[in-house]
Amino acid sequence: MPDSVTYEQNGGVVTLTLNEPDTRNALSPEIVDTLVAHCARINQDMSVCCVIVTGAGESFSSGGNVKEMRDRTGLFGGTPAEIRRSYHHGIQKIPMAMYDLEVPSIAAVNGYAIGAGCDLSLMCDMRIAADDAQFAESFMRVGLVSGDGGAWFLPRVVGLSRAYEMTFTGNFIKADQALAWGLASQVVPKAALMDTAMKLAAQIASYPPHSLRMCKKLLRDSGAIGLPTHLEIAASMQALVQHTADQHEAVKAFLEKRKPEFKGA
Numbered sequence: 001m002p003d004s005v006t007y008e009q010n011g012g013v014v015t016l017t018l019n020e021p022d023t024r025n026a027l028s029p030e031i032v033d034t035l036v037a038h039c040a041r042i043n044q045d046m047s048v049c050c051v052i053v054t055g056a057g058e059s060f061s062s063g064g065n066v067k068e069m070r071d072r073t074g075l076f077g078g079t080p081a082e083i084r085r086s087y088h089h090g091i092q093k094i095p096m097a098m099y100d101l102e103v104p105s106i107a108a109v110n111g112y113a114i115g116a117g118c119d120l121s122l123m124c125d126m127r128i129a130a131d132d133a134q135f136a137e138s139f140m141r142v143g144l145v146s147g148d149g150g151a152w153f154l155p156r157v158v159g160l161s162r163a164y165e166m167t168f169t170g171n172f173i174k175a176d177q178a179l180a181w182g183l184a185s186q187v188v189p190k191a192a193l194m195d196t197a198m199k200l201a202a203q204i205a206s207y208p209p210h211s212l213r214m215c216k217k218l219l220r221d222s223g224a225i226g227l228p229t230h231l232e233i234a235a236s237m238q239a240l241v242q243h244t245a246d247q248h249e250a251v252k253a254f255l256e257k258r259k260p261e262f263k264g265a
Contacts, residue, residue: 004030006056007038012049012205013198014042021057026065027116027148029074032091039097046264049205049212051101052197053124054108060133061117069142087147091116095149098123099220102213104204108197109133110190119150122157125216128200129184130193135173137166156223158183208246209264 006017016038018025025031042048055061068074078086098105098120107113107124115138121127129135137154139146146154146167155163158181166173178184188196204212214237222230241247245265253260 003034004028005034005038007041009048010198011202012047012209013052013201014038014048014050015052015054015194015198018053018055018061021055021059023065024057024059024062024112025055025117026062027091027094027120028065029090032094036093036097039101043100043102046209048103049207049209050103050201051105052108052194052201053105053120054194054197055110055117057111059111059117060107060109060113061120062112063115063117063119063138064142064144066142069144091148094120095123095153102216104201104212104216106197106201108193109135109184110193112136114138116146116148116150119146119148119153122150122153126200127178127184128186128188128193128197129175129178130190131175131187132190133175133178133184133187135166135178135183136170137163138170138172140168141170208241208244208250208260208262210244210246211241211250214241 002019004019006019008015008017016035018031018035020026020028020031042051065074069076076083105124105126107121107127109121109127109129111130111132111134113121113133113135115136118135118137121135137146137150145151151167154166158166162181165171173181173183175184175187179187186196218230218234218237221233225233246262249260249262
C-alpha cells in the first residue's frame, strides 16, 4: 500500500506529497498521522532546511470527507465528548505539528485547497499557487466551523476583514485573487509549479541550518510577545548563531567571494 504522505529529500529540501488522490487528498487519519510523523522526523534532521507540501493528482487537498459527514462516521461520529476528543487527538495534531515545524515551509498548491485543505496551506509559511488553484474556507457550505485551527491561521495571512469574508461566504478564491490578497506569494503556470517551489526552497536551503531555524522561530513567535521580550530572545539567538561554524563559514565565503559550504555545525 502506498504511503499516505510521501517523503522525498533532494539536498536540503524535503517534499511531502499528500498521496490519496482518489479522495482529492482528503485529510484521512492516515494522512494526519503520517504528516505529523514526518514533521517530527524533519525537526530531528539538521540536513533538512526547507519543506514543500503539495498534493498528488489534481488537488492539493479537499479537506474533510463529505461522505463521512453524511454518514456520521470518522471525525463526525460519536457523542459530542467523543467528537471533541477525536479532533484533539486527530486532525488538530496537524496545526500543532506545522506550527512546531522548525524549518521554513512552502505549500505548492495545485488545484483545489478546500476547507481543512485550505487551512493546511495556511499553516505553511509561504504559498505558491498554480494558475488553476482555488482556495475556499468552505465550512459554512456544510454547516461547520473550522475545527482544525484555520480560524487562527487565516486572519494572520489575509487580515481579519478578508478572513471574515472567506469564512462567512465560503466563496472560492481563484489564483489571481489569492495573489492580490496575499494568500499566495506567487502564481505560476501549473506545469511550472513544482520547479518554482523547488527553486525557492533550494535558495532557502542554501543558508546555514541553525540560523534558518532560529530566524523562523523568531518570526513565528514575535507576534505573541512584546518588543522587550522579542529583543531579549533576538539577542540570545544572535549570540548562539555567532558561535556556530556555519556562521563563520558564511562570513568567510562572503569575503572570499565563493560559495559557502555549510555542515549544520
